[in-house]
Amino acid sequence: MYLTRALHRSLQQQPDEVVTIFRGRHRTYSEFCDRVARLAGALQALGMKSGDRVGILALNSDRYLECAMAAWWGGGVLNPVNVRWSVAEVVYSLDDCDTNILVIDDQFLPMAEGIRANAKRALSLIHAGDGDAPVDMLSFEQLIAEARPVPDAQRGGEDLAIVMYTGGTTGYPKGVMQTHGTLWTGCIQRMADTPPLHGGKVLHTNPFFHIASMSRVLNHFLAGEVHVIMPSFEPREMLETIEREHITELALVPTMIQMLISHPDFDKYDLGSVRRLGYGASAISAAVLEQTMERLPGVEFSHSYGLTESMIVTTNPPENHGPTARAQGLHLSAGRAGIGVELRIVDADGDEVPRGTVGEVVVRSAGVTPGYWNLSEDTARSLRDGWLHTGDGAYMDQHGYLFIVDRIKDMIVSGGENVYSAEVENVVGRHPAVAMNAVIGVPHSKWGEAVHAVVVLKSGMQATEDEIRAHCREHIAAYKCPKTVEFRQALPLSGAGKVLKRDLRVPHWDGKSREVK
Template sequence: MYLTRTLHRSLQQQPDQIVTIFRGRQRTYREFCGRVARLAGALQALGMQRGDRVGILALNSDRYLEYAMAAWWGGGVLNPVNVRWSVPEVVFSMDDCDTGILVIDDQFLPMAEGIRGTAKRAPVLIHAGDGDAPAGMHSYERLIAESAPVPDARRGGDDLAIVMYTGGTTGFPKGVMQTHGSLWCGCLQRMADTPPLRGGRVLHTNPFFHIAAMVRVLNQFLAGEVHVIMPSFEPREMLETIERERINELALVPTMIQLLINHPDLAKRDLGSVRRLGYGASAISAAVLEQTMEKLPGVDFSHSYGMTESMIVTTNPPENHSPAARAKGLHLSAGRAGIGIDVKIVDADGNEVPRGTVGEILVRSAGVTPGYWNRPEETAKALRDGWLHTGDGAYMNEQGYIFIVDRIKDMIVSGGENVYSAEVENVIGRHPAVASSAVIGVPHEQWGEAVHAVIVLKSGMQASENEIREHCRAHIAGYKCPKTVEFRQSLPLSGAGKILKRDLRAPHWEGKSRAVN
């Protein structure tokens, strides 16, 4: 199977249907595929050969999707660069997988010379903007206009399709490889659990360099749906876009959901077209979920768990968000393993643990990465006996539902007791003044580690350290309650919207050794 196959089907069956909408600019499948074939020819003329890596550093747009498809149409491998990275981090990823061509949009033009001047292999730069290309760069639109279309290379199966660098929440970025076949498998597994809406209009706000967004993009191409694209998440623009474009389906991370439902324009907009809201990438607090369901009645909620190395692993369907299911706590689950996916929970020795016992999630499926780019030792560590070791701590109940408690490396060991930060964060999130929180372990002479909460309060609201601790004591055991509380204006986030606990821990552990790291 090859990823561009989806374009051939839609071109045959619905050439005049709109495929992309970006800030008023619309393209049909006929237009889109023609541009892809010509851009693929341009990339080949610029030196891209079969299997070569080509990068893109840009915000979401219709051009981003054209470029991804053109890379595959021309036989290349896509390196979607994290838009939150500095020049040295961008250059690291490009050097690591030998990326020779880079598309860059207006937002990141100030980084262009730094990238070209410090990369081991100075990349060919393509400017994806509406104005004239800067000196020394090719114009994206001119390349399409002046290039002849080329036949689809139709690379597929075990051929490498993409190298996606990890967000760096637990260490130095690694290039996760996914093939045409593994991406196809991931898409089909998602569609089996969540069939597409007929005539669906899905709004893209998550960054395309993230695996969840990329799989959703490929799913929409597979189903022949309409891509409505925003450059990045902005609550007011998102609400306006949902109303104007009559969006059916949303995919958001919890931090986005919280900003959306607390926005003053929420009640002013007609969101009646929305039928589905999928969430994932990080844990959501029970309080935020309940509030969201109350403010968006009639919307089907689902939660997916996965990672760059595995794509979607489990799905918790809408029926587990009903009042009866919520009374049983099923809405707090990450769901059950999808079709064609094996999941088990194991102890430190790799032995499967009894149901209800916390251990590490292991995954086996055709959608799992073949490994990390040029990292044989890291690959061998993560992939053992056919199983991907996720590093996520969870337990499984008797019905096979998985409840994630923490990243193994985020678990706090205080006085010999294991404290799972997600549990504490859920409790803190129920306080009416709390907008978001992150719980970490900090050094303590007596207990080894102490529970420390970093909290962002809602605008105009107040809470004291003692008030937060008393609130927690009313809901969880004393050893789990924060010993110290820190208030901040914001929390550090990765490009995928995950809280960077590594950054929060670093100042506390400088010069010290942490047992779970």
């Protein structure tokens, strides 16, 4: 179970087939594997030994995938850096896991001097761009051209493969460790529930530093499919790419789906090649999902729920998105435990709660992280008695379907009543004028916390605060309805496309502490 095994299979069976397409550049499996073996040799010549970390700070590209595979081919460990971070945050992640080789693309060259000056270790910086490398950096292309290919180190099983740093929502980011075995297990679990499309062509737009995107990459390498890569998500370019490249499969987070289907030129493009759309990473509103299914008829929809600490927790297959299943509300669930996954909903003491009762999601499988890099206390807190405590609040129905209601820390406690933001967001999202929304708790002198909705309206449409509140009162209890509504042009998003609720809370909670715990 080593991740580069997929390359050997494809090299043997389809050496002349295209594996990556990026901005008009096509590489076959034969070309790709030769470049990987040469880059692995170059990394070893720079001092990478077995188990050493290699960082990459770059937008999505074919070179990103070559770097990842080369690190593993040469026996190293990948450290994909969050592209939204400041110099200080980048340096922290490099120092924390002792990374001394960093691949950096043109987009982040302005950060290079600050990273080099502040890192504890001397860094070998490799420029992965189309132009000449800066004088104080090595050239990605020159390294490949001049290096001799080396044999695959074939590290696998319990050997560390990747350190993926969390967003650092509280304190410093934590390095989530995944081994070749845990990542391999996650891929097999996903493929068992959602078999690959024959002759598939997947479009990658989610950032590769995120587990949702990296897991898709690994899945499609195992299946021997074509990777079409965009540097980042941009709706018009995505529509153009789908039509031009005849994309068969998409994987998007809900905010991207909303922006895609709302694009004014959506109907001008031929999207008939698309056969499957997978979504995840955050909750999707019922309104957005239904609109998307209407606008993409004949497309299979599937949902996966996972975490950086566990690629796969649950899957919700296409059959749960049909008319009968939608009438039962199954399309709003996160699905059921994936193959080989044990799943429970527990209370604060770790005891399983009755079906239909909200508690914390805990997971046990061979795909769960062995822990956090150099953080034994955090590891012990999250991994207890063999179970990963996710921090996600949810309930399970009588048939094992999981319904996520909130992050435990995001739950709003108003006047002693628990309010789950996902439920309120679903209702707000059904207002015909609402494009996107997020619900948070804000300080309230009487209730401790009050429900506050941040709303982005659809282009050309209007709604008032009173209209949004009145709409909510028709569908949910009064204590769950927003007490206040704020209108914005856009919501703050992470590099992975998730709404940054912590940024929405800052103006309300700065200098205050929650009055209700």
